[in-house]
Amino acid sequence: MTDIIYGLQGVPKTPNVPFVKDGSKVAACAKHYLGDGGTTLGINENNTVIDYKDLGISTIMVSYSSWNGIKMHANKFLVTKVLKYDLKFQGFVISDWEGIDRITSPPDANYTFSILAGINAGIDMVMVPMNYTVFIPELTRLVGTMNYTVFIPELTRLVKEGYINMHRINDAVTRILRVKFTMGLFEMPWADRSYSDYLGAQEHRLLAREAVRKSLVLLKNGQERNSLLPLNKNASKIIVTGSHANDIGRQCGGWTITWQGSNGTITNGTTVLEAIKSTVGSQY
Secondary structure, eight states: OHHHHHHHHOOOSSTTSOOOOSTTOOOOEEEEETTOSOOGGGOTTOOOOOOHHHHOOSEEEEOSOEETTEEGGGOHIIIIIIIIIISOOOSEEEOOTTTGGGGSSSTTTTHHHHHHHHHHHTOOBOOOOSOHHHHSHHHHHHHTOOOGGGHHHHHHHHHHTTSSOHHHHHHHHHHHHHHHHHHTTTTOOSOOOTTGGGTTOHHHHHHHHHHHHHHOOOOOOTTOTTOSSSOOTTOSOOOOOSTTTTOHHHHHOSSSSSSSOOSSOSSSOOOHHHHHHHHHOTTO
């Protein structure tokens, strides 16, 4: 974990302070708090070893899970008291995708309550998905518009009426600005595009191909004479089935170009069907 964070952000100068070395680095996000992921060797349900004081992680994302029946997105004890005060986390806390929606069961059952519970629990930045009008249905009804900007005046009203303490807002703003200042975003707000022409370059694709080749596990059907796997290049017929056999988008899957993946030619590449045809011949 330490190596990953240092690789993304650089080695912090001061322990426990958000740190991003320069424009070649990015702010890291540890997720999901609490007790979800980050195990040794990536083994499921394995041990997590981390020195939180030296990492200087910039952001932490809250988990969808619950702790003793309390949704983590509404758990003020663990988010504010333990993380921010006891562990002295100086970065900002961000919700997961539609995280505060799920505070209630079913989700969105009382969104005004979800907003209050999430913000008061200590969440500093809320991840609002594409359907932002669903994010604040109650506020939309009250204000009478479908514009997400109603969140700001409505939040202001809630603060003025004492539902959300101004100290809570100041804490969130301070933490977010601290990370942005650390990243140098106020001096250089735009991304460095000098290497954009190299994205997807042939040498990158060859390296990716090598990584895939070395990580694949070849399946075999034992020592049978007529075993199915590996496929026989001299086979008279090879049946390739499935709607995704010739869909590069679906074969890339999620976390490739888009979050959950999409259909079609989302990038250059060779589908399973195309690869088999190029190996054994399209006549088969």
